[in-house]
């Protein structure tokens with residue numbers, strides 16, 4: 552595996568960071584005893600792979616992605632993937648679902664939390680320059696729908712626009728800030 556883009560000195564948005572900024576919820580971290588990773592339909596990763604999620608940036612091949620899930624960013628694991636793209640590049644929904652939360656955080660900047668149709672999984676898009684016009688919470692989206700544009704909001708380096716993309720298995724449906732991260736590099740295959 553080749554090391555990811557040179558962003559390793561940057562603290563990225565993480566679940567923990569989201570938790571500290573979410574209202575009225577106690578501290579939490581990735582839950583080791585979260586719902587078992589295997590179900591009748593397979594592991595969470597297999598379920599995601601069966602969705603045949605699309606890469607959120609058009610023209611980016613999987614072979615060009617850099618795995619960085621386990622890299623250290625700031626005080627924790629990255630638990631996401633970074634896709635470098637020019638500022639203003641359209642960001643598309645990786646799959647069908649609904650916009651769960653539009654949220655601005657110190658590290659993630661302008662972000663979208665999108666639930667999958669089952670409500671079990673959440674797709675997280677961060678450092679957006681701006682949202683797609685009219686995007687709103689509760690809005691149904693299809694795979695490939697425009698949700699926003701690549702930027703450097705939050706703690707992204709101003710000269711390195713990129714999409715920070717993460718996937719969580721939600722601990723409870725509707726709780727967009729709490730879940731177990733799953734490596735998008737593997738899920739997007």
Ligand SMILES: [Zn+2]
Nearest residue numbers: 563631633715
């Ligand atoms: Zn990142």
